Each structure stands twice: as C-alpha cells, then as structure tokens.
Amino acid sequence: MTAINVDDVTKIYGEGHTAVRALRDASLELRDNEFLALLGPSGSGKTTLLSVIGGLLAPTSGRVTIGDTALAGMSKKEQTRFRANRVGFVFQGFNLVPFLTARENMTVMGSISDAPRSEIEARADQLLDELGLTDRKNNLPEQLSGGERQRVAIGRALVTDPDLILVDEPTASLDTELGTQVVRLLATEIKTRGKAGIMVTHDLRMVEYTDRTVRILDGELLDEA
Amino acid sequence: MFIALRDLWRSKLRFGLLTGAVGLLVFLLLFLNTLSATLLDFFIGAIESNSADVLVYEETARRNLQASRLDASLIDDIAAVPGVVEAAPVGELTLTAQIGEDLTDLSLWGVDLDGPGRPAPIVEGRPPGPGEVVMDESGMAEGFKIGETITLVPSGTELDIVGFVRDRRYAVIATAYLDFAEWVAVFEAEFPGTPVVPLSLIAVDVDDGLDPAVVGDRITTAVAGVEGLDRTTAARGTPGVDSISQSFNLIVGITFGIVVLVVAFFFLILTVQKLRSFVALRAIGASVGYLARSLIIQVIALVTLGSLVGAGILRVATLGSNPAFPLSVDGRLVLTVTGAVLGSSILAGLLSVGRIARTDPADAAQGIR
Ligand SMILES: Nc1ncnc2c1ncn2[C@@H]1O[C@H](COP(=O)(O)OP(=O)(O)OP(=O)(O)O)[C@@H](O)[C@H]1O
Numbered sequence: 001m002t003a004i005n006v007d008d009v010t011k012i013y014g015e016g017h018t019a020v021r022a023l024r025d026a027s028l029e030l031r032d033n034e035f036l037a038l039l040g041p042s043g044s045g046k047t048t049l050l051s052v053i054g055g056l057l058a059p060t061s062g063r064v065t066i067g068d069t070a071l072a073g074m075s076k077k078e079q080t081r082f083r084a085n086r087v088g089f090v091f092q093g094f095n096l097v098p099f100l101t102a103r104e105n106m107t108v109m110g111s112i113s114d115a116p117r118s119e120i121e122a123r124a125d126q127l128l129d130e131l132g133l134t135d136r137k138n139n140l141p142e143q144l145s146g147g148e149r150q151r152v153a154i155g156r157a158l159v160t161d162p163d164l165i166l167v168d169e170p171t172a173s174l175d176t177e178l179g180t181q182v183v184r185l186l187a188t189e190i191k192t193r194g195k196a197g198i199m200v201t202h203d204l205r206m207v208e209y210t211d212r213t214v215r216i217l218d219g220e221l222l223d224e225a
Numbered sequence: 226m227f228i229a230l231r232d233l234w235r236s237k238l239r240f241g242l243l244t245g246a247v248g249l250l251v252f253l254l255l256f257l258n259t260l261s262a263t264l265l266d267f268f269i270g271a272i273e274s275n276s277a278d279v280l281v282y283e284e285t286a287r288r289n290l291q292a293s294r295l296d297a298s299l300i301d302d303i304a305a306v307p308g309v310v311e312a313a314p315v316g317e318l319t320l321t322a323q324i325g326e327d328l329t330d331l332s333l334w335g336v337d338l339d340g341p342g343r344p345a346p347i348v349e350g351r352p353p354g355p356g357e358v359v360m361d362e363s364g365m366a367e368g369f370k371i372g373e374t375i376t377l378v379p380s381g382t383e384l385d386i387v388g389f390v391r392d393r394r395y396a397v398i399a400t401a402y403l404d405f406a407e408w409v410a411v412f413e414a415e416f417p418g419t420p421v422v423p424l425s426l427i428a429v430d431v432d433d434g435l436d437p438a439v440v441g442d443r444i445t446t447a448v449a450g451v452e453g454l455d456r457t458t459a460a461r462g463t464p465g466v467d468s469i470s471q472s473f474n475l476i477v478g479i480t481f482g483i484v485v486l487v488v489a490f491f492f493l494i495l496t497v498q499k500l501r502s503f504v505a506l507r508a509i510g511a512s513v514g515y516l517a518r519s520l521i522i523q524v525i526a527l528v529t530l531g532s533l534v535g536a537g538i539l540r541v542a543t544l545g546s547n548p549a550f551p552l553s554v555d556g557r558l559v560l561t562v563t564g565a566v567l568g569s570s571i572l573a574g575l576l577s578v579g580r581i582a583r584t585d586p587a588d589a590a591q592g593i594r
C-alpha cells in the first residue's frame with residue numbers, strides 16, 4: 001500500500017524578491033516497509049521536504065497524502081494529533097527538552113500521544129537498551145554527548161510506534177560503527193513494523209541499509225542514483 | 226503534569242526563589258490588611274464594638290463624636306420612638322492623665338453601667354464601682370494596669386483601674402469607662418464653672434429583631450437636631466476613617482499589583498528562555514492546550530506555595546502579638562488574598578501562553594540557528 005504520496009509539491013518561503021523556492025514540483029511515492037535515503041547538498045530542500053511530509057509545514061501548492069489522509073484537509077488540531085500519533089521526526093538539531101532526562105524525553109510522549117503511558121514506558125526501556133543508552137537514561141541532555149543526544153532523539157521518534165519515520169541527518173554526530181548500528185535499528189523498525197521511512201544523509205555508506213535513494217538538488221527531486 | 230512537575234523540580238532554585246518572593250509579598254499583603262484592621266479598631270473600636278445598637282449624634286456634628294453635644298432632655302424623646310427599648314447618656318472627654326510617673330492621653334467615657342453603651346463584656350477584672358474605671362486592654366501598652374490608679378490632670382481626681390474590656394479603644398489613645406454620674410463630676414472638676422455638662426451621644430438599645438439602621442432613621446426623623454446611626458455606619462462615618470481606609474487600600478492594591486506583575490514577568494521570562502523546548506514539543510505533537518495547562522499548573526503550584534509561605538511568616542509574626550499591637554492570622558483573609566493573587570496570576574500566566582501559541586512548530590525542523 002502507498003504510505004506517502006507527495007504530488008507536485010512546491011514550497012516557497014517568503015514573498016517578493018526575498019522569496020526562496022525550496023521545493024519545485026516535487027513528487028514522490030513511498031510504500032509501506034520502504035526505507036528511502038534522501039541525498040542532496042546543503043540548502044537543497046531536504047529538511048523542507050521532511051517538514052511538509054511530517055505535517056509541520058504547509059506546501060505552497062501540491063498535495064501530500066499519508067495513507068489515505070490528505071494533510072491539506074486537516075485542521076490545525078488534527079495536524080497536531082497526526083504528528084503526535086503517526087509521525088516520528090528526528091530533527092537535525094535533535095531538539096531534546098533540556099529539563100527532561102534521556103528516558104523522560106522519550107516517555108513524555110505518553111502525555112502527548114494517545115498511546116497508553118505503560119506501553120510507552122515499556123517501549124522506552126526497550127529502545128534505551130537497543131540504542132545503548134540504558135546507563136545514561138537518567139542524565140539530562142546537557143550531560144550527554146552529541147551522539148548520545150542523537151540516539152535519544154531517535155528513541156523519542158520511535159517510542160510511539162509511528163507509521164512514518166522522518167530522520168534528518170541521523171548519523172552526523174555518530175562514528176561509523178555507531179552510525180551503522182543506529183541505521184540498522186531504523187531499518188529493522190521499518191521492515192518489521194510496517195512503517196515507511198525517509199532518512200536524510202550525506203553518508204553514502206549508510207545508503208546500503210535503505211531500499212532506494214532519491215537525490216534532491218535546488219528543490220527538485222531526481223530519482224534513483 | 227509530566228512536564229510541569231519535572232521542570233519545577235529541575236529548576237528548584239529558580240522556582241524556590243520566586244516562591245520566596247511571592248511569599249514575602251503575600252505576607253506584606255496580609256500584614257497590611259491586618260495592620261489596617263488593627264489601626265481602625267484602635268481608632269473607632271469604641272463605636273464599632275459598642276454594646277448599644279444605635280448611637281445618636283448631634284445632627285450638625287456630622288458623625289464626629291467629639292463635636293457632638295446633646296442635651297440630656299433628648300433621652301426621653303428618643304426613648305419614646307417606636308422600637309427603642311432604652312436610651313442612655315454617653316459622655317466622652319479627652320484629657321491628660323498621670324499613670325505612675327508618666328503623663329499620657331486618655332479618652333474617658335461616662336456611660337450607664339447597666340444600660341445601652343455599658344462596657345461589656347469584661348474580659349479581665351470586674352465592673353467598676355464608685356471611683357473606679359474599666360479600660361480597653363490595649364491601654365496596657367501605655368502602663369494602664371488593673372490595680373493601678375489614674376490621676377487626672379489638672380484636677381487631681383483619682384480613679385482606680387479594676388477591669389479590662391476588649392476592642393473598645395477610641396481615637397488611638399488609652400480609653401477608660403466609668404459611671405455617667407461620676408463622669409459628670411470629673412467634667413465639672415476639670416472645667417470648673419461649666420453651667421451645663423453636655424452629652425456626647427445617646428446610646429440606644431432597640432427591640433429584638435428590628436434593624437438598628439431602621440430605628441436610627443426613625444430617631445433622626447422623630448427627634449429634631451439629632452442623627453441616629455447603627456454602629457457600623459457610625460464607625461465608618463467617623464471623620465478620618467475614610468482616608469485611613471483609602472490609604473491602606475491604595476498600598477494594598479499596589480502591593481497586589483506588584484505580586485501579579487512579578488509572577489507574570491517571571492513566567493514570561495522563563496517561557497521565552499524555554500521557547501525552543503516549547504517549539505520542539507509542539508513539533509512532536511504537544512498541543513498548545515497541553516503546554517498551557519503545564520504552565521498554569523506551575524503558576525498554581527508556585528502561588529499556592531508562596532501564599533503558604535506568606536501565611537507562615539504572618540503566623541510567626543503573630544507570636545509577637547500583644548494587646549498593644551494585636552496580630553492574628555485571619556483564615557478568611559488568607560483565603561481571600563490567596564484566591565485573588567491566584568486568580569490574577571493565572572490570568573497573568575496567559576500572557577506566556579499567548580507567547581507559546583505564537584510559536585511555529587515548523588521551526589523545530591531546522592537545525593540550531
Ligand atoms: N524558514 C525559512 N525561511 C526562508 N527560507 C528558508 C526557511 N527555511 C529554509 N529556507 C531556505 O530554503 C532552502 C532549503 O532549506 P532546507 O532547510 O530544506 O535545506 P536542507 O537541504 O535541509 O539543507 P541542510 O543540508 O543544510 O540542512 C534553503 O535555501 C534555505 O535557506
């Protein structure tokens with residue numbers, strides 16, 4: 001089944017002569033269980049594309065459909081619930097909550113999403129283990145290394161068992177070994193739990209764990225490397 | 226709850242300091258209120274807590290006891306007004322008295338010891354006999370004690386203190402009560418050659434179940450040249466009471482405003498500092514409502530704790546309470562002040578909620594900028 005359908009999406013930031021065309025007539029389709037690598041230079045529109053798919057940013061034109069729901073038809077409230085329950089977003093800047101510990105940064109989803117708190121807690125403990133963070137679970141983000149923070153952010157994205165996983169530069173702060181391990185974990189999650197995933201990366205070595213690669217240049221998608 | 230409590234816990238010092246500040250300001254609010262009540266009590270307690278239901282003034286005195294002069298013949302006219310059970314004379318004289326070695330001011334009240342306006346209840350000692358007075362217990366501060374003798378100046382009349390009453394001070398000076406006939410004798414001794422000794426007031430008891438204000442109006446209408454007032458109206462109408470109340474209300478109002486502003490600014494500063502977190506939480510699906518609830522929970526926790534601290538400090542302050550300066554924790558006052566501060570602080574917190582609502586969750590997607 002089609003998990004993500006991006007149809008002719010254009011995104012223009014700003015107006016007049018300061019306007020930036022970050023996406024140009026971008027179209028993309030992703031099936032369930034599919035893991036896609038998004039490659040492109042800085043400023044090419046990768047984050048913008050993920051934001052549009054994740055319901056954070058409304059496209060200037062074009063349609064985005066997730067499963068059988070069109071994002072454009074959703075109210076602000078529905079978009080918020082959509083992000084809470086169906087999207088796992090790993091942001092480029094991690095965006096952990098500084099006054100919550102590693103574990104709490106994941107379990108906070110118990111108050112935000114509709115999933116039962118006990119389920120979230122059990123899953124958080126399992127993910128902490130898989131991400132090698134069990135020893136650090138009671139540390140605040142400021143006490144964690146860049147790589148540890150990144151893994152917490154990945155844990156937070158996976159803890160609600162979302163349909164979509166959108167990961168912006170997951171391996172930037174990780175060395176090759178840890179990076180490989182984390183991308184493998186993402187791939188396993190996507191394959192075994194019927195999700196669709198998009199991973200932005202610069203690291204060509206990570207591409208082998210994905211099903212397909214799409215390149216983006218100046219807001220235009222160029223299929224298959 | 227999840228975010229609110231963890232944030233509170235992890236910023237203990239900050240929130241603790243603010244709780245302390247709110248506590249001190251709430252204490253100030255409570256203390257100012259108590260102070261104003263005490264001061265007013267010292268000023269007009271003799272009127273407000275009088276044992277009579279209605280006090281009758283000379284009409285032209287404009288509710289000023291010390292300007293009011295009535296003829297004794299009016300007592301019978303007033304007693305004849307329907308609803309009046311009994312009417313009795315009241316005389317007030319402010320003079321200098323010697324107690325021990327010291328000279329001090331004394332407000333001396335002559336009343337019918339068994340009639341309306343009697344000094345009752347006696348909280349310590351016994352009712353006065355000939356040559357004796359009972360005093361408002363706050364006089365202790367000026368050295369008036371049971372068993373001591375007051376010497377009036379310049380006449381040299383001696384009066385023994387045999388008992389205390391409560392809340393019956395007048396004009397913020399020591400206040401003593403004695404039999405009306407003796408008061409007349411004191412007056413004549415102090416001002417030799419006075420042809421007539423005027424009454425200050427006529428104290429009236431009304432029939433059970435009748436509204437004193439109504440009977441007061443009847444007296445005003447029925448008897449020429451007088452104004453009958455219930456105790457509260459008489460007390461509030463005393464010249465000077467209004468300006469004292471207004472001054473205190475102004476200070477209390479300003480303090481109240483400061484508490485609310487402190488809370489508002491504090492939360493606004495914290496909100497702006499945590500804006501990145503709020504943006505991130507909104508991006509991962511937290512609604513503005515959820516974040517607003519968290520913030521309001523923090524406001525409630527902080528103001529409630531602060532009010533407890535304030536009431537606690539007031540409680541400690543009451544340990545130093547004495548008749549000269551009575552202080553007490555009035556539970557209703559604490560609740561009213563806490564409720565008012567809480568309500569306004571929650572409204573002030575909405576300022577921060579507005580700031581959160583104006584964030585764009587899409588900002589979370591871009592890296593650290
Ligand atoms: N909020 C914004 N307002 C205006 N222009 C923006 C905004 N966000 C992004 N842009 C511009 O849109 C273009 C695409 O940005 P985007 O963040 O999607 O790039 P990216 O591929 O994620 O880059 P990077 O690899 O550096 O993260 C860039 O030219 C950027 O400057």
Ligand SMILES: [Mg+2]
Binds near residue numbers: 046
């Ligand atoms: Mg980017």
